[in-house]
Amino acid sequence: MSALRVVVEADGGARGNPGPAGYGAVVRDANSSEVLAERAEALGIATNNVAEYSGLLAGLRAAADLGASEVEVRMDSKLVVEQMSGRWQIKNPGLRPLAAQAATLMRRFDLVTYVWVPRERNKHADALANRAMDEAAGLASGARGGGEAAGKAQPATGGVRPVAGKLRPEQGARRLSGASGERGQPRPSWEPPSATPTRLLLVRHGATAFTAQRRYSGRGDVPLSDTGLAQARATAARVKALAPTVAAIVTSPLVRCMRTAEVIAGTLGGEVPVEVEPDLVECDFGEWEGRTFSEVRAQWPDEMDAWLGSTEEAPPGGESFRAVATRVRRVVATLHKGYPESTLVVVSHVSPLKILLRDALAAGDAFLHRLYLDPAGLSIVDMWADGGVAVRMVNETAHLA
Template sequence: MKVIVEADGGARGNPGPAGYGAVVLDPATSQVLAERGEAIGVATNNVAEYQGLIAGLRAAAEIGATSVDVRMDSKLVVEQMCGRWQIKNPGLRPLAAQAAKLVREFDAVTFGWIPREKNKRADALANQAMDRAAGKPAKSAKPAKSAASAASATPVPAASRAPTDTATTAVVEAQPSMFAASGGAPAASWEPPSTASATRLILVRHGETGLNKQSRYSGRGDVPLSEQGAAQAAAAAARIAMIRSKIDAIVCSPLSRCVDTARAIAAGVGDPPVRPDDDLIECDFGEWEGHTFAEVRERWPAELTAWLASTQLAPPGGESFAQVSTRVRRSVRGLLATYTGQTVVVVSHVSPLKIMLRDALGAGDVLLHRLYLDPTGISVIDTWPDGGVAVRTVNDTAHLAGIATP
């Protein structure tokens, strides 16, 4: 179920008597599904705004929402949750982390900036809460303008997504990064991060198979490792042992080429537990499965062109990258929650690993078609509870020296 959350917060003074308001709306009818408003004592405007966001997300979760479109007139909160502005105020970081943790509970969340006049319902609840915080008599709220106009707002192009102060609604949409969701928006900084409390994901593509060597689409078919692929997996284990002395767990796609790669790595790094995860399986290439790239280009030229142009489209009878992204994000969010501060090796396929790197780098979908990952190529991503993300390595193949590759 998809809902709209409109949220606001403020203070009479900054800081001063503060409160927040949030409403959950049905996007089709603008019917109010839930309301939240509360005085929070003396606080700043930004603290109150974050509290409004948190209350709105909680209310959406309570009514069973799976997809949320957040609308706020706070540019700061929207930009920070989208990962474009750094969270410089230490007092806001725990609130951003709390909000991001709630974001993980949904399949999808977008954040949109709207002008204050389009956020009257949440603004009225926030003002009532501020009055209570200031000890003033409660005022009856005037009926607020329907959220229908906000719900039908057209997203601005990616090149012009910065919100403006004009009266026209400018919506900033952002699918929450699977990594930012672990602790708020990623901070922009040149300062080298500490590794003390980072959760490290070591991403490994499975070893070579016969289909890889022949440049064929290899998705859900359970193709075994070649002799070369088994040698690559053993070499990857030695390389991973150099990257991190202690591996806490290994998760992998359930297909044998990943399971066997994961087991070979485990044998070389102290035998940590290996756990298959269905969400890490390769994209379903449908009718293209087993065909060479050249054959697909010849037999399905229009479908291939459309597929390359949009992550929303799937190969005939297959799965879109957007669908792969949904399950991969679910898997990574689970890993970050389960193995906080630990090191996990993730053995998967080209598509899931590219999606993880795209999100960690904050890159666009074009990365999915430009990034090359070798069999047993190793990439390393560190994340921190405050939302910091560092991509330390992409497709490291030093361990393959002397081993032939496709």
Template sequence: MAPRVVTVEADGGSRGNPGPAGYGAVVRDSETGEVLAERSESLGTATNNVAEYQGLIAGLTAAAELGAAEVDVRMDSKLVVEQMCGRWQIKHPGLRPLAAQAAGLVGRFAAVRFTWIPRDQNRHADALANAAMDAAAGRPTATRAAAPAVGSDKATAPAVGSDKAIAPAVGSDPATAPASWEPRPTFTATRLILVRHGETEYTEQRRYSGRGDVPLSEKGRAQVRETATRVAALAPTVAAVLSSPLSRCTATAAAIAGALGDVPVRTEDDLIECDFGQWEGRTFAEVREGWPGEMDAWLASPRVAPPGGESFTHVAERAHRVVAGLLTAYPGETVVLVSHVSPIKLVLRDALTAGDGFLHRLFLDAAGISVLDMWPDGGVAVRTVNDTSHLAAL
């Protein structure tokens, strides 16, 4: 009889990163701890992260072959766990096909839960991975085992080049993200209503508007009134309204708070717009003409900042801190965040586990509304993106 619940322990490594690489995976009966299957293989030359994903894929494949209904995945790769839970973006294009293959396998089970564990709790899979790395380096060894690995209780050399946690995780740890198409009950989620501020003169003139405190225009004030009414209809009960400290946002937030019955507005520095440095206040055309190389580099990578400014990577870290704090402070409640284009785009990018190209393909209108739900186990549902139906009459 096939076990209903199994545990997959997986690991991978590379001696050189990239270098001789291999992975190991163990499938256990979750109730008895009995080893049901082992998988290990040499990968030739590959990176540490590629090997870790290959270990996960091999473990999930073995669990599916055994007919398991649910899987508890245990890995010492924080990167793989957080990316599979959808909390960290998959930035490297070489990992995206592997993550997609793993996600396809996840969909074959009723539930898959991911847990990060320390390396010393993953010795069995680590030993298999090291044996596979030996084979990749030209040392003779078995690459696929049918019985528990010999010497799994002895110290094994960690893979060289391991790059574990690179950013704080949203939600609880251990991280779990059950895979399911079944709608989650919305009352257990923390709902975020993301609102871009109303229009300013810079918006109309197509200028870079970052840290400069440009007020709402007359049209922007009209947009804000309609937006406040729309938010109140979407969420009559709101736990908090958070705003960037810039006046175009605080004015928008004040109108929303008034429509909700004078909910207090709290300014949050981490919601401020990206610092565009020397480009601040200049038109898009002026920047393209005056800084063509710098602009190309900026568009090509979120890690590049405008001259004297701030990178989108740093903005994402700020926005991440806000979201992580809200999940802890307002579990199961609704919170309104009034911010700017860059922070909102970055929150949506990560919620959708999208690539960096998303930042330049998504358009957010002034006074547009986006809604997403976030659960403590890492589940995310993006419900609305850039809703502007309330502005149709303007």
């Protein structure tokens, strides 16, 4: 069965900003443009931006329900597209829970991309959103601006399926705050979780000769240096102190990771299975492999700028971070399903581990260039069956002192 690729068209608006608000979302087959699903709902009183994010969430949920593996999101909201692509910061605290929910949903797909389109190319979702705003205006009688179009609101066009359900204004406010936990999303809370998570102890391999020489080290099978082997032993002792019971050690197939994993397994008593996972291999740096950072900057300045500016760009002859993310998410989903309520050690490289932590923290792509992971550094991520995620620790290196 071939993978399902879909396009999500989403929109939202408010008549008053804030005012009676609603959203619309359409899911199309990426090849035929056939409409596979429609979603629309009145939100009560909300802002344009909240309604736009709500449309995005509805579209992603619908795509997930259809079993899609790849999603291209098209919206005429520059704000949502740029924020979810990681190029703009989310300064409005009211939007951060919605963006976090979207990031959680994105982990259900192999690939999600965002594309800005002009409003005239988003007419279907816009029409659904306007019908939802009509519903919201009727619900919020006496609400400011209830009878006047404002912001993105326009007269609804004909031929659109009626809105699926209504919300009272106070219901809309609760739902958009992220407090309802509806549609299977984990309910945000300050309370410590009571269930047992699947815990991932993330270990970057120990140092190699390339580490000391500041060279790109991707698919080249560079062994641990003496320093790296000592680091692996120190990390193994720390892992044993943190997790005396480990279900499995999962490692990249490259020797620097496999040797690190073997040292950890030996320290844990030699009975913990070591599983090789090809998808945990480092990014393929192509023509940059083995070259120093300064050499690459001097010889490929434009290509490096493009690579640093977009996860869709790849080094010449190499692999993009978007491609790395696809396989890393596949590994995480497999481990989460295969080892419920268990502790695992994951031994990998800088790029896969950064991407895993970025997804766990619902961060943007800029995170990848701002996080530093030391050789043999240790991070911890917990994952619960209801979709909840907690990052317990990032790049601990006290054991290396």
